[in-house]
Amino acid sequence: MDNINQKALEMHRKNRGKIEVKGKVPIENKDDLSLAYTPGVGHVSSEIGKNKELARELTLKGNSVAIVSDGSAILGLGNLGAEAAIPVMEGKAALFKRFADIDAFPICLSTQDAEEIIKTVKNIAPVFGGVNLEDISAPRCFEIERRLREELPIPVMHDDQHGTAVVVLAGVINSMKLAGLEKEKAKIVVSGAGAAGTAVAKIMLDYGFKDIVVLDSKGIINKERGDLSPDKKYLSETTNPRGISGGLAGAVKGADIFIGVSKPGILTGDMVRAMNARPVIFALANPVPEIMPDIAKEAGAFIVATGRSDFPNQVNNVLSFPGIFRGALDNGIKQFDDKMFIVAAEKLAAFVKNPSVDKILPSVFEKGVTEAVAAAIKD
């Protein structure tokens, strides 16, 4: 890890970042200039002035995404601020290009006020075909995404929520086939009720799971809890049908699927042993998961997925966000709809032709993943 850190620092220093903005038309003589810039560009502007929808055909807007962060929840590192968010957003822009040929640009905000963020994103929206919100802490991320979806004419998605939820659901769909589970009967535990946990719980509900129990840092979320933010309150009303309370050990007892988007090491071998037959474990805290795969396996886990690339079954948003935005841009959707994310998860799951306990998801470099997911994002 020290080695990777040092190498990463050197690579960033040597290249001064990871993306560049390049011209894609020649500018080598006066004729080129007269088409790419004045006077020719004036006619293009006039045409768009008459019909602003033409911007999608005549400018980068047809293929551009703003990657917006306020630096309040950078990876697992916390609130490090706008400048510290740049390397992550720049990396994300590089991934957008690499996996979906999308021209994405990092927008790192010096404000963490929700209203101010909403206003700023609306003000800069004209040049973009979509908005990817990233690393914005809960619960502000929910309100910011909801409002921007309502108020902007371009699709807006908080990747930490839906990008993660799509990949988790895809992995769960294949895991259920392998473990012989049915969504009407399976018992699910979601540990963590931040951006990812909340979105995972919601997509599982929408998909048709009936018995989901969600925990935050204070324990199981239920109707008796008086300390809940609006989104947790929603979870208290829609999950936990058995009305249980307490901590993680009680929650996982007899459960079929554990999904952790919380903290390193909180799931013990004994807890796995207390789960139902063929326990399915998604231990997604990164870089140190809720339980290490070898310990989970030893305790009887049937399938283990993590966020890491050095174990089988990596849950990586790179499997979802490039295709989601590729589809949004190509299919000209006005706004995302949560149902699209379920279809995206189904397409991603179906992309794995022969799922096995060590292969519930495609690897990020498999060709065709982006296209498979993109096909789901249409009106």
Place this chain on the structure above:
Amino acid sequence: MDNINQKALEMHRKNRGKIEVKGKVPIENKDDLSLAYTPGVGHVSSEIGKNKELARELTLKGNSVAIVSDGSAILGLGNLGAEAAIPVMEGKAALFKRFADIDAFPICLSTQDAEEIIKTVKNIAPVFGGVNLEDISAPRCFEIERRLREELPIPVMHDDQHGTAVVVLAGVINSMKLAGLEKEKAKIVVSGAGAAGTAVAKIMLDYGFKDIVVLDSKGIINKERGDLSPDKKYLSETTNPRGISGGLAGAVKGADIFIGVSKPGILTGDMVRAMNARPVIFALANPVPEIMPDIAKEAGAFIVATGRSDFPNQVNNVLSFPGIFRGALDNGIKQFDDKMFIVAAEKLAAFVKNPSVDKILPSVFEKGVTEAVAAAIKD
């Protein structure tokens, strides 16, 4: 012109714009991913979190410029709005890359409120190393630039003002040599008191010209005028030492240099004939100048410059803005200072080794222009 318009439209449609955002590090396997993205990027973020100045060394911030417009004054076309501004700003981004290897990105704003623009630019500033304001109408452009220069820790320049002023002053410096004029005695007329005209008048004052007369659409600006915005009021107090009033014909009578950044065809042959010996004419209205070069020459003009590439002496901001921002980024200046623009004009003028009446400025494709101008922009 119809032909260029049609060709420009086709070129924009075929390419869907003129810039793209490309990765500049390989992402071909898990090792690449672990350096460009997680987990390696986390260490880079942590380091910047501890010292945000490192963003200039480790991210695109060291080489990036925001091209900000609200679409209120697009070329000579007027207030066409944010979407219509995109082709111009995208073209500008392509020019930044082509002429200065700068990674510039178009930010086209859906607001035209000065306070809102200031706030938005401040909110998105962290990822940028500089801000190029563009095609924002006067008088808001003055206040917006002034405030952003005061309140942002990165250099901010309104190109329609200073980019133009630098090239005009460079052309004037070489014209004076050829015409045998002295700045203490020369009589200058500036027609137009928008962004460009105001900046041209100010740089000429700063350079040491004593007798400058500025006109807006209502005539000569003087102390008697009661209808002046703050910036025009400043001009009324600092220009027009002879206290003249009236229109263009009176203003140019006996003048040495005419600088038009105003309207097509307003300077007549008779007006040129009424100027001093060896009249120098900068007729920069675009695409149709204040006077066509052949008419001006026929009336005795010694030097004629226009904004067009199909006549000699093209006054083109491409001669200035790439070098100005290249210098700003390379030399790590905190903010522009108007004196830097004078030095830039002097360097640009000196770049022309043997000025002649048909060559007072370099052509935009001459190698070394950017570097020459960049050398001027340092503390």
